[in-house]
Amino acid sequence: MENKISITKKIIAIALMFMLAFSMISAIGFSQSESFASASSMVKQAKKYNHNSARYFGFRGGWCGKFVAYCAKKSGNKYCIYTKSGSPRTIFEKTVNTKGGTIVFVNKRFYKKYKKYYKKRCKYKPNYKPRKGDLIMMSRPYKLSYSHIGIVSKNSKSALKKVPIIDGNASGKRVNVRTFTSGTGHSHNKIVAYVIPKY
Numbered sequence: 001m002e003n004k005i006s007i008t009k010k011i012i013a014i015a016l017m018f019m020l021a022f023s024m025i026s027a028i029g030f031s032q033s034e035s036f037a038s039a040s041s042m043v044k045q046a047k048k049y050n051h052n053s054a055r056y057f058g059f060r061g062g063w064c065g066k067f068v069a070y071c072a073k074k075s076g077n078k079y080c081i082y083t084k085s086g087s088p089r090t091i092f093e094k095t096v097n098t099k100g101g102t103i104v105f106v107n108k109r110f111y112k113k114y115k116k117y118y119k120k121r122c123k124y125k126p127n128y129k130p131r132k133g134d135l136i137m138m139s140r141p142y143k144l145s146y147s148h149i150g151i152v153s154k155n156s157k158s159a160l161k162k163v164p165i166i167d168g169n170a171s172g173k174r175v176n177v178r179t180f181t182s183g184t185g186h187s188h189n190k191i192v193a194y195v196i197p198k199y
Contacts, residue, residue: 037076039133039199043153045075046166049175054168064149065091067168067175068135071151080197081135088149092137092195096121100198104128106159107192113144114193130156130194136165138182138189148189153177160191 049056049067059066066086073083080101082094095101102121105111111124130136134152139145150167160182170176171185182191 037079037199039131039197041075042071042077042081042133042197042199043151043166046071046151046175047153047177049168050166050177051174053174059086059168062086062169064088064167064169068149068151077197077199080199088137089146091149092135092146092193093117095135095195095197102196102198103193104196105193107139107190109144110139110192126159128159128194130159130163131196133197133199135195135197136163136167136180136191137193137195139192140189141183146192150180152194159194163191 046067049071054060054063057063057067057070063086065088068081068091069083069086072078072081080095080099082091082099085091085094092103096103096118100121102123103118105115105122105124106126106128108124108126111122115122115124130152132152132155136150136152137146138148138150140147148167148170150165150170152163153166154164156163162179162181164178165180166175166177168175171178180189180191182189
């Protein structure tokens with residue numbers, strides 16, 4: 001009988017320790033999702049919103065960047081992806097320069113123009129193979145400016161052809177889980193770079 005009481009007391013003590021530890025973590029501002037920030041959590045979160053429009057999120061104006069920032073916040077990835085702006089260019093630059101990410105250009109003209117904005121974590125690699133959780137950047141034809149941003153949903157064998165992505169404000173002005181080939185689609189956007197967040 002005494003042994004059973006002793007075991008029960010130990011179980012209660014262990015349970016109380018876990019409860020105390022959890023309350024301390026919550027008190028210093030860490031949520032459960034923030035504790036498990038990762039490329040997988042980013043993609044999983046983004047996929048939840050497939051086919052939703054701007055109205056669902058309360059977005060106004062262009063919102064591809066806002067969608068990426070929203071997913072980063074909700075999935076606990078705000079510490080490795082910049083979320084205080086909905087601008088595609090700002091998210092790219094700040095994720096590299098303030099969050100420890102790396103940018104890989106697959107378009108040489110863009111690399112020459114923009115490399116000065118990315119400290120030392122910048123390279124040109126046209127044969128780069130995008131990875132799940134990378135941020136993909138596109139540009140309209142014949143322009144040297146960023147126009148659209150999305151999330152790579154799976155590892156890809158090519159940087160330019162049939163890249164699996166999730167993006168907002170795309171086809172149908174909704175969130176889309178799709179594959180994208182550079183230079184195709186209604187806007188003929190071209191893929192110019194990828195940012196690898198420091199997950």
